[in-house]
Amino acid sequence: MSTVKRDTYTPDSLLSVAVRVFNERGYDGTSMEHLSKAAGISKSSIYHHVRGKEELLRRGISRALDGLFAVLDESGAREGRAVERLEHVTRRTVEVLMAELPYVTLLLRVRGNTDTELWAMARRREFDQRVAELVKQAAAEGDLRADVDARLATRLLFGMINSIAEWYRPDRTSGNGTASGGNTSAEVAEAVVRTAFAGLRTH
Secondary structure, eight states, rough: OOHHHHHHOOOHHHHHHHHHHHHHSTTTOHHHHHHHHTSOOOOEEEEHHHHHHHHHHHHHHHHHHHHHHHHOOOHHHSSHHHHHHHHHHHHHHHHHHTTTHHHHHHHHHHSSSSSHHHHHHHHHHHHHHHHHHHHHHHHHTTTOOOSSSSSHHHHHHHHHHHHHHOOOTTTTTTSOOOOOTOOOOOHHHHHHHHHHHHHHOOO
16 A cells, blocks of 8 residues: 555655644644655655655745735736735635635744745735735725724734634535535635725725
């Protein structure tokens, strides 16, 4: 059995197992032995694919960050009034989180204990800053309330979005493909936009 797994294991399938174990045990609480047992392959087989567990951490976090930063390059995030771009980024961030749940969950749990985690936290701050700039622009254009600090509004917005990782479970699906209470990612994203911007928009 182990020979079959060793022959068919890929870097992507190994990463998927590693991210699941990191999320269950915590990165610091995960050893190469834990990863080996979870994957059903020897430690030497893992080292055939990666240099160690920090490389797996970086790959997992990169997948989440690549998805989030790609949102900022979409036409909906670059064209139109700032408030419309902000709503697009909000909606798509929710969809990325739900589509890449294990990887975004891992990103949200980093604490800065390794070089990779410090790098990830810096990238998260960069993403937040770019969204905060959109908030400022939208307020300057008169579409968002000017009496709410842009950084505070951004933190509250991401607090709402990031909380989805705590309750959304894609494996709990109904017959029509919806999850966690019967809501699709588009429906959850729309609910976040409506709830958040009802209090932020000036009209």
